[in-house]
Amino acid sequence: MRPNGKPSQDRGPLGRVQAVDGLDRRLIEALQENGRESFRGLAKQLNVSEATVRNRYTRLVEANVMQVTGITNPLGVGFESMAMVGVTTNGPAAPVAEEVAGWREVSYVVITTGRFDLLIEVVCVTRRQLITVTDRIRSVKLVAGAEVFGYLDLIKQVVDWGVPVGEEDEQE
Numbered sequence: 001m002r003p004n005g006k007p008s009q010d011r012g013p014l015g016r017v018q019a020v021d022g023l024d025r026r027l028i029e030a031l032q033e034n035g036r037e038s039f040r041g042l043a044k045q046l047n048v049s050e051a052t053v054r055n056r057y058t059r060l061v062e063a064n065v066m067q068v069t070g071i072t073n074p075l076g077v078g079f080e081s082m083a084m085v086g087v088t089t090n091g092p093a094a095p096v097a098e099e100v101a102g103w104r105e106v107s108y109v110v111i112t113t114g115r116f117d118l119l120i121e122v123v124c125v126t127r128r129q130l131i132t133v134t135d136r137i138r139s140v141k142l143v144a145g146a147e148v149f150g151y152l153d154l155i156k157q158v159v160d161w162g163v164p165v166g167e168e169d170e171q172e
Contacts, residue, residue: 018063020060020065023046023048023052023056024056024060024065026046027042027046027053027056027057027060028060028065028066030042030045030046031057031066031068032159035068035069035070039053039054039057042057071157071159073154073157074123074154075151075153075154076154078125079123079124079125080124080125080126080127081123081124081125081126081127081129081130081150081151082121082122082123082124082150082151082154083121083122083124083130083134083148083149083150083151084119084120084121084148084149084151085118085119085120085121085122085134085137085146085147085148085149086115086116086118086119086146086147086149087116087117087118087119087120087137087143087145087146088115088116088117088143088144088145088146089117089118089142089143089144090142090143090144091142092142093111093117093118094111095141095142096117096118096140096141096142096143097109097110097111097118099140100118100120100137100140103133103136105122105123105124105129105133106120106121106122106133107121107122107123108120108121109121116147120137122134130148130150134146134148
């Protein structure tokens with residue numbers, strides 16, 4: 001639940017989705033450039049009907065391929081503490097990832113290779129809350145250790161990285 005009482009649109013956990021075609025890619029890129037563009041404006045820009053844009057948009061959102069939302073710098077809107085937490089497990093990482101992915105303070109969870117089994121990004125209102133959340137992570141079954149990398153400042157947050165082009169798209 002968001003502070004305003006409205007339910008949050010939880011995107012996790014994410015998985016592989018159906019393939020997107022060239023039109024889907026162009027629609028996603030247009031929305032990454034201007035998420036407030038009307039379906040009519042998008043249709044004109046993409047040279048398709050408004051109904052096509054509406055259907056594609058709905059399918060992509062329902063399939064969890066994309067969501068259109070306002071992106072904020074959490075530090076700039078009052079969240080005092082953010083951190084990346086590197087977690088090692090003494091068993092499979094997936095159950096730990098699944099559990100913490102449901103926590104409100106967790107914004108990002110990936111299973112990794114290398115020194116850590118998981119990387120977990122947490123966004124907290126206060127440093128005290130960050131301590132509480134990292135203690136919760138350390139208490140999850142199968143967690144062997146957690147190293148907390150507190151953010152001092154958010155310098156870059158990319159949300160418009162585009163969509164990769166496959167060989168089939170190059171032929172269009």
